[in-house]
Amino acid sequence: MKTFPPERVVCLTEETVETLYLLGEEDRIAGVSGYAVRPKRVRKEKPRVSAFTSADIPKILALDPDLVLTFSDLQADIAADLLREGITVMGYNQRNVAGILAMIRHVGATVGQGQKAEKLAAQYETRIARIANRTTGKPRPKVYFEEWDEPMITGIGWVSELIEIAGGQEAFPDLAGKDKARDRVVTSEQVIAAAPDVIIASWCGKKVRPEKVSARPGWDTIPAVRDGRIFEIKSPLILQPGPAALTDGLDAILEALS
Structure with missing residues (x-):
């Protein structure tokens, strides 16, 4: 990673894009997945550089990212290609609710918004608990x-x-x-x-x-x-x-x- 917090982040899946927008850190996003649709304005604001299991590596490199965020084994080959080009890559693999909350907290900490991410995750936890209790x-x-x-x-x-x-x-x-x-x-x-x-x-x-x-x-x-x-x-x-x-x-x- 060339700078910390990273100033130019490429997100190859939807969920990290939405998380950064919710944290008010959308200006750090240099490129997104073609599947990114939340919030709606992301489709107009950010260049698309990947599908899900494929990516335009030269296009990503041209964005000069400090960090690329990937998801799961399905993007492992993309991550490997970027690592060989000297790009810092973070691969998430959340598969349950606890993992989603951990991802939100980790993304927040990575961009210097740990407290804000903690507050956001805690709000989700409170809401989930309230709904679960209501159905007990x-x-x-x-x-x-x-x-x-x-x-x-x-x-x-x-x-x-x-x-x-x-x-x-x-x-x-x-x-x-x-x-x-x-x-x-x-x-x-x-x-x-x-x-x-x-x-x-x-x-x-x-x-x-x-x-x-x-x-x-x-x-x-x-x-x-x-x-x-x-x-x-x-x-x-x-x-x-x-x-x-x-x-x-x-x-x-x-x-x-x-």
């Missing part, structure tokens, strides 16, 4: 969260946690803790057997078609299908492990369960 002792509908449709992939750790916080019961708790999507593939027969009361889908950039979900063979026996309780949550709200999931994403789950 109430009936918990079983929820199947579908992250992708072909193959069917059930929700990752933080999504499962937020479902429980919102008062639901995760349909596949044994799979929620598995980081890799391939380890969370479920069959139609498994979902039918789980008999979820609510189905929530977020197909990562592809529009959810409830009528196609309900038309799957044998799914007419599922309570969620029978009762018309199939909901979509837009992927930027729930599939990015950052502030969006803890706020608008959680609110969308609460609405689906109401």
